[in-house]
Amino acid sequence: MLTMTSIRRLGGEFALINAIAKVTGKPKNKRVVVGIGDDAAVLAYDKKHYMLLTVDMLVEGDHFSQKWSTPEQIGMKAMEVNVSDIAAMGGLPEYALISISLPEDVPVESVIRVYKGMNTVARKYNFDIIGGNTTHGKNLIIDIIIAGFVEKDRLCLRSGAKIGDLVCVTGDLGKSAAGLETLKAGFKGNVKPHLEPKCRLKEARMISLHANAMIDVSDGLASEVGHICERSNVGAEVFKEKIPISKNTLSLAKKVGKDPYDLALHGGEDFELVFTIPEEKLENIKIACPITIVGRIVDKKRGIYLVDKGRRMPPGSGYDHFKQE
Amino acid sequence: MLTMTSIRRLGGEFALINAIAKVTGKPKNKRVVVGIGDDAAVLAYDKKHYMLLTVDMLVEGDHFSQKWSTPEQIGMKAMEVNVSDIAAMGGLPEYALISISLPEDVPVESVIRVYKGMNTVARKYNFDIIGGNTTHGKNLIIDIIIAGFVEKDRLCLRSGAKIGDLVCVTGDLGKSAAGLETLKAGFKGNVKPHLEPKCRLKEARMISLHANAMIDVSDGLASEVGHICERSNVGAEVFKEKIPISKNTLSLAKKVGKDPYDLALHGGEDFELVFTIPEEKLENIKIACPITIVGRIVDKKRGIYLVDKGRRMPPGSGYDHFKQE
Numbered sequence: 001m002l003t004m005t006s007i008r009r010l011g012g013e014f015a016l017i018n019a020i021a022k023v024t025g026k027p028k029n030k031r032v033v034v035g036i037g038d039d040a041a042v043l044a045y046d047k048k049h050y051m052l053l054t055v056d057m058l059v060e061g062d063h064f065s066q067k068w069s070t071p072e073q074i075g076m077k078a079m080e081v082n083v084s085d086i087a088a089m090g091g092l093p094e095y096a097l098i099s100i101s102l103p104e105d106v107p108v109e110s111v112i113r114v115y116k117g118m119n120t121v122a123r124k125y126n127f128d129i130i131g132g133n134t135t136h137g138k139n140l141i142i143d144i145i146i147a148g149f150v151e152k153d154r155l156c157l158r159s160g161a162k163i164g165d166l167v168c169v170t171g172d173l174g175k176s177a178a179g180l181e182t183l184k185a186g187f188k189g190n191v192k193p194h195l196e197p198k199c200r201l202k203e204a205r206m207i208s209l210h211a212n213a214m215i216d217v218s219d220g221l222a223s224e225v226g227h228i229c230e231r232s233n234v235g236a237e238v239f240k241e242k243i244p245i246s247k248n249t250l251s252l253a254k255k256v257g258k259d260p261y262d263l264a265l266h267g268g269e270d271f272e273l274v275f276t277i278p279e280e281k282l283e284n285i286k287i288a289c290p291i292t293i294v295g296r297i298v299d300k301k302r303g304i305y306l307v308d309k310g311r312r313m314p315p316g317s318g319y320d321h322f323k324q325e
Numbered sequence: 326m327l328t329m330t331s332i333r334r335l336g337g338e339f340a341l342i343n344a345i346a347k348v349t350g351k352p353k354n355k356r357v358v359v360g361i362g363d364d365a366a367v368l369a370y371d372k373k374h375y376m377l378l379t380v381d382m383l384v385e386g387d388h389f390s391q392k393w394s395t396p397e398q399i400g401m402k403a404m405e406v407n408v409s410d411i412a413a414m415g416g417l418p419e420y421a422l423i424s425i426s427l428p429e430d431v432p433v434e435s436v437i438r439v440y441k442g443m444n445t446v447a448r449k450y451n452f453d454i455i456g457g458n459t460t461h462g463k464n465l466i467i468d469i470i471i472a473g474f475v476e477k478d479r480l481c482l483r484s485g486a487k488i489g490d491l492v493c494v495t496g497d498l499g500k501s502a503a504g505l506e507t508l509k510a511g512f513k514g515n516v517k518p519h520l521e522p523k524c525r526l527k528e529a530r531m532i533s534l535h536a537n538a539m540i541d542v543s544d545g546l547a548s549e550v551g552h553i554c555e556r557s558n559v560g561a562e563v564f565k566e567k568i569p570i571s572k573n574t575l576s577l578a579k580k581v582g583k584d585p586y587d588l589a590l591h592g593g594e595d596f597e598l599v600f601t602i603p604e605e606k607l608e609n610i611k612i613a614c615p616i617t618i619v620g621r622i623v624d625k626k627r628g629i630y631l632v633d634k635g636r637r638m639p640p641g642s643g644y645d646h647f648k649q650e
Contacts, residue, residue: 020459023437023440024454032455036455041422099381128357129360131366135338135387136384139462141426145378
């Protein structure tokens with residue numbers, strides 16, 4: 001190898017993605033509406049719809065552990081994570097392909113149970129697993145591809161945020177990371193949000209009719225707001241005390257000695273939605289889960305910052321597989 | 326885990342795929358023309374076209390080695406392998422997504438070179454890399470998704486073989502396995518067919534206009550003929566001495582002490598095409614590479630067999646990641 005510049009030194013996963021996008025260049029095909037850089041690729045389809053294509057890889061040890069998840073839970077999580085990317089675009093999933101790498105002598109019973117978990121989620125959201133690939137590798141890896149569709153007027157990109165928009169989140173944050181920390185510490189508690197995360201497909205369909213920008217929370221609120229700002233060429237202020245955190249998350253965080261706001265900002269895997277919307281449109285959104293206004297989109301010059309008891313702080317970045325030690 | 330039945334004991338990769346297909350069930354969506362069980366999934370698209378979706382995972386150590394491949398060669402091979410699946414359906418690739426798992430401290434320079442290799446192949450076949458996913462894992466894994474299209478009258482499935490069809494192959498076989506064995510043994514020789522395999526996209530487009538069934542050679546001739554027979558509900562006879570093997574493959578096989586026919590039948594990764602065609606239609610196919618008639622489709626009752634110097638033999642099966650020790 002010619003150079004030993006590590007990905008970490010390059011600046012982590014998102015710097016790597018930018019470097020990759022430079023290699024591939026802009027798509028030559030005019031039917032590519034959005035390429036690298038959003039939750040899913042967006043392709044011309046018919047007069048009323050775009051097609052969405054997304055892929056997300058889950059690696060044992062990094063994204064799940066057979067120590068505390070059943071095979072069904074692993075399958076369900078893998079599928080919810082991927083549906084969440086389609087949800088974040090405002091769309092509906094239609095087809096899934098599963099690419100799986102299985103370690104030596106994995107019990108076939110547990111492989112089948114992983115597929116049962118994935119199929120349960122596919123059935124819940126009314127789509128089919130239509131193909132894939134099985135191979136052998138050092139650890140269990142599940143890579144799911146989802147093709148979906150979105151009505152043109154419902155497409156919700158990371159790049160649509162406007163100055164003055166409210167920054168809102170669905171449900172509550174930090175719950176998955178709090179569960180993971182609890183499991184790692186060997187404590188008891190309600191860790192279901194970590195083991196069985198649910199995406200917000202139904203809510204996203206309603207939000208996408210009114211929001212200017214949307215993303216799902218896979219790497220933590222700080223990272224997701226950062227992505228929206230980068231792609232929309234804007235800044236944002238987020239009020240720390242507004243971030244919705246459940247009683248269960250607060251209690252688990254206390255038990256494991258972690259700052260719950262840190263878990264919400266940098267933990268990830270909550271699969272809630274972060275969206276930006278003009279203030280007057282917020283009342284149009286009627287969904288079953290709570291929506292919390294956590295901040296506002298501001299001019300790019302003002303940057304991205306967290307307001308904590310009236311003091312401005314840098315938000316930090318989200319979970320990055322290449323930055324963790 | 327409830328049972329310890331290993332995949333090996335279940336009967337290898339294809340038995341596993343059948344077990345998975347039982348879990349997922351038949352697609353509910355009427356727009357799924359072909360689901361699990363061919364080189365790509367086939368979906369309704371417009372009046373004239375089907376959409377094709379395929380995914381193939383390459384694992385370091387199993388499918389490539391950084392010991393003897395440059396990063397560019399790894400990227401090129403990964404992409405050719407996937408285009409080959411679209412070719413085998415008679416279609417053309419249009420979009421690719423790349424999902425990659427990178428081991429700790431991989432030099433960013435080599436990751437970028439892998440993407441350059443993939444992009445070179447995408448440009449050669451005139452399609453775009455439009456998205457994907459990067460994550461961290463124990464070994465280098467490249468999972469490529471290709472979406473393509475095929476004219477309805479050009480769709481060529483594994484399931485279309487008819488009794489009496491000739492069984493034909495493009496180019497020559499065993500070359501990739503011969504190269505791999507040479508590299509493993511540390512001998513010198515022309516191992517380019519292993520390091521830089523090329524798929525037969527252009528040839529497949531012509532063949533698909535006339536053939537009844539088609540598949541690409543990823544696991545060896547024996548396995549591919551077996552897939553066609555299983556899906557078409559027919560048998561086949563293959564004449565061993567007809568199998569096309571190049572002088573280079575013969576010479577490498579001799580050097581490493583392997584039977585070249587064994588490499589052709591069970592080695593895989595040649596990415597040539599196997600197709601079945603009525604005898605009278607064969608003359609319609611005008612392509613630049615040689616076509617060899619290696620056998621004939623027969624009644625299912627007669628089974629699948631190899632004819633070696635007038636004697637019938639079982640063909641054996643192809644390369645299977647779960648059956649190798």
